[in-house]
Amino acid sequence: MRIVLIGPRGSGKTTIGALLADRMGWRFLDTDGVVEETEGISIPDIFTQRGEPAFRDAETAAIRSLPPDGVVVATGGGAVLRSSNVQALRAGSLTVFLDADSSVLAARTAGGTRPPLTGLSHxxxxxxxxxxRLPLYRGAADxxxxxxxxxxxxxxxxxxxFMxxxxxxxxxxxxxAxxxxxxxxxxxxxxxxxxxxxxxxxxxxxLYAVIGNPCLHSRSPELFTALFAACGVDGVYTRIExxxxDDIMTAVRSAGLKGLSVTIPFKSDVMQYCDEITADAxxxxxxxxxxxxxxxxxxxxTDWVGIRQPLAGVMAGHAVVFGAGGAARAAVYALQDLGMDVTVLNRTPERAQRIANHFGCEYGTPDAYDPEETDVIVNATPVGMEGREGTVLxxxxxxxxQTVFDLVYTPPETELLRNARHAGCRCIRGTEMFVHQAQEQMRLFTGVAAEAALIREILE
Known part of the structure; x- marks a missing residue:
């Protein structure tokens, strides 16, 4: 095996890498040094004369040339920007993210020769x-x-x-136990x-797991186990129903939790166990x-990403969301991010009103649905799921x-989608939400961006 150090400039990768290599009795390599030796030119000159893309290509070549074991590697701050780099670095490696507050990093790197990447102050x-880059660093790190x-x-x-x-x-x-x-x-x-x-x-x-009650039916272990194998991630993904x-969180912490997929009924309650909540969540x-x-x-x-991505090519218009639970909230967030006007419809108008007040959109009961004024329909209710036959329309x-997106994915072809297909609508299956949210989850878990086609192939 080898140890790979990632993180921003000024985080101490070179200093710590040299000390660690000496402690382990291993060789120390810096990918920036490998690039300069291979290219015969300094990195500032590569940026100035050839541009950043040329440097990134040289960096990728350097990463691919690294020995597979017995070495401590310090990487450039932007190495994680390419998923192929992360995948190559992660294979057979313990990856360590070195970080510091931005003010500390800025002070440590002030006066350096590396050209700026933006027009901002240092x-x-x-x-x-x-x-x-922070989500990529976190995902790629052990x-x-x-x-x-x-x-x-x-x-x-x-x-x-730790080792x-x-x-x-x-x-x-x-x-x-x-x-x-x-x-x-x-x-x-x-x-x-x-x-x-x-x-x-x-x-x-x-260790990774899907947690919920119930969740034994979840296909996440099957999917992520296959993705880990395909992407060189040496992790274990299981399920905890x-x-x-609190019992679950205590157990996973004892075994060195890395990532959790959270499902019903814990999506809100798990927030109290987090030190940081992203803006979307x-x-x-x-x-x-x-x-x-x-x-x-x-x-x-990542639920909202799973809704947004399949709808990304749809022209902005008026969207209707059926439902008032967590999936409906993710749908409203995604649709508004795409620039759509949204109305939430639910049999209990008070629940729809709470979502509408939160997101600044319209609400009503299903009777308020107007097909002529609706461009996009999202079913965020369990209606149509196996064991709960029926349709919202x-x-x-x-x-x-219209474009009709049914978030129900078991069965893949719901009565709503059959009706929509018969009416000539564009139809999006709930499995597409699962594919794209899992793709984003894989990136957050590991720093590796798996192809959507690979996820679909695994799930078929």
């Missing part, structure tokens, strides 16, 4: 670049340290202690036990993705100019 650029608070020697010691600790079977026993109490089949939790507590120790890239969220009022980086637990929402209430 301090403003440092803060802006760090903010943009360990995270704030080097503004910890001296280099302590960081090195904690990295080596030793992960080899101990005791690291996973509390978590496996908890899995035994859940409704998971013995065969399944024993498989998880083998991966977490086997002779090789805890997988390099940690249990009624008490805060606005929607729900978290479906949890990522841990060091001592910080970050809550995000009959065929005679649909028009050929």
């Amino acid at each position: 301090a403003e650029e440092t803060a802006t670049v760090r903010t943009v 360990l995270c340290f704030n080097t503004g608070n910890i001296p280099p020697e302590m960081v090195v010691r904690q990295i080596t202690e 030793e600790e992960r080899q101990s079977p005791a690291f996973c026993r509390e978590f496996v 908890f899995l035994e109490q859940t409704r998971m089949e013995r065969r399944e939790w024993r498989t998880v036990e083998e991966r977490l507590c086997g002779t090789a120790g805890m997988p390099l890239h940690g 249990w009624p008490v969220l 805060h606005s929607i009022g729900a978290v479906n993705t949890v990522v841990r980086c060091g001592d910080r637990v970050v809550g995000a929402n 009959e065929a005679n209430a649909l028009r050929a100019h």
Whole structure:
């Protein structure tokens, strides 16, 4: 194996990398140094003479040339911008994110020779670049340290202690004991036990799970296990169906939580366990993705991305959302992000009104639906799901100019979509939401952007 250090300029990657390599008895490599040696020109000159794209290409080539083991690697701050770089760096590696407050980073890099990337001041650029890249750093990292608070020697010691600790079977026993109490089949939790507590120790890239009550039906373990294998991520993804969220969070923390997919009924309650909530999740009022980086637990929402992406090519107009739960809130957020006027319709108008007041949109009961004035329809109710047959709209209430997106994905072809197809509408299956939200979740979990086509192939 090898250890890869990622993070912004000024975070201490070179200093800590050299110390760590000496401690491990390994070779130390800096990808910037590899680029300069290969290109025969300094990095500032590459930026000036050839431009940033040329440097990024040279950086990617340098990453691909790195030895697979026995080496500590310090990467450039922008290496994580290319998913292929992250995938190459993650394979067979423990990845460590070194960070510091923007003011510390700016002070450490002031007066440097690297050309600016924006027209902002040095301090403003440092803060802006760090903010943009932060989700990628967090996703790609197995360990995270704030080097503004910890001296280099302590960081090195904690990295080596972490590696030793992960080899101990005791690291996973509390978590496996908890899995035994859940409704998971013995065969399944024993498989998880083998991966977490086997002779090789805890997988390099940690533990992931979908949590909910119920969630044993979830296809997320099948999907992410396949994605991890395809993208070189050495992680374990399982599922935890249990009624008490505090018990779940205690168990996953004991085994070194890296990422959680959160489903019903925990999407709001899990927010209290997060140190930071992203702007989208805060606005929607729900978290479906949890990522841990060091001592910080970050809550995000990818449901709205799963709704927005399939609708991205639809011309802005008037959209109607049926429902008033968490999925409806994500749908309203996504539709407004696409520039659409939105009306929320629900049988209980008070619930629809709460969403409308929050997002500044219209509301009403299903009787207020006007097909001639509606361009986009999103079903965010469970109507049409297996075991809850029916439809929010009959065929005679649909028009050929409309786009109909049914968030129900079991079955893939609901009665609403059959009606919409018969009426000549553009139809979007609920599986597309699952594909695109999972794609974004994979990026937040690992820093790797899996192709939507690959996700669809796995799910077929």
